[in-house]
Amino acid sequence: MTDKLVYLDHNATTPLHPEVMQTLKEAMEIFGNPSSMHSFGRIARQQVEQARANVASLLGALPEEIVFVGSGSEGNNTVLSILSCPSKCCAYGEIHGPDIVTTAIEHPCVLDTTRCLQDRGAHVAFIGVDQYGKINFDALDKALTKKIGVVSVMTANNEIGTLQDIKRIAALCHERGALFHTDAVQAFGKIPMNVRDLDIDFLTLSGHKIYGPKGIGALYVRRKAPFLPLIHGGHQERGLRGGTESVPLIVGIGKAAEIARKYLPGYHAKVRLLRDWLERGILDSIPDTELNGHPTQRLSNTTNITFRGLESEALLLLLDQEGICASTGSACLADSDEPSHVLQAMKPDGNSLRQMIRFSLGLSNENSEVQESVALVRKCVAMLAS
């Protein structure tokens, strides 16, 4: 193991921004319950509302359209579960049918939730994707029948970075009377997103992908969109999510959103330059390598590369020994033997589905790290191939 580690796994999680770290330390002392009427409560409430305004501002939303939740996974579970209540026990069951339309390449927290709802009687359509991970628009068009309750399509894929045309998808959903949700956990803070311009009904985001803390996320819920809490038991978050708010984590995600607003205009240029350098360095100098994902419509920090003939795990371990921290795809499935469901959907006939590595860069990566990484990847591949 080398002393110097190069972190190329920002889609799994990002390091805390130093200013967020400082804010979190200070926020740990705000112990008041935001629901309390007294001064301690009011101080906590004021901090929570400032954080809400920061998150809303990055999305072009109103503060009252933001609901803090415990994670991106909780946000996705909430939207899918409340809008597809198969027993029609909820207030909106009569308006919107139980069906969900989603894609084959969503994050496991969407796919597993929809499968669970399927077991309880919901009808779910999984839309396929092309070889670049772009959704099949014709299939979506056909799936949008009258019965659809909610359509959920991720803005950016966590494994390959491919971006979907969210504005076009939202427009089609609305034309057919369906509500539209997007899992923007990977996109928020990496690309500019305006919920009004995109005409989104629900959006999920997460703190730890934007240099903020783990265990905190937020849902954008368009004003007047149907919504019910998944977690009952309190009037917190205007009755939309029970449980005493974690003030420090909320303050932390608010600070991270404030910082993201400042770095976002320069993010693409900075990170893409390094990503492209890494990508080209690997693809041009190592035989039997291939890019997975869309060549251009992709997050600027993500590159997913197949190393034909080399098992991902073996290469990852070797890279780790050399100080390069990357991954095979979703951190949630890191201990699974299953090939990536994303690559399976993109390449149904593919035979090298367990031979890829995802490198995801971030703001703190430097030129020298990328240069070093290309050389080390080359070295590890040569070792495994020999």
Ligand SMILES: Cc1ncc(COP(=O)(O)O)c(C=O)c1O
């Ligand atoms: C696309 C996507 N959605 C949802 C999640 C889950 O977010 P969280 O880790 O906050 O539960 C992740 C995390 O990797 C993700 O990449």
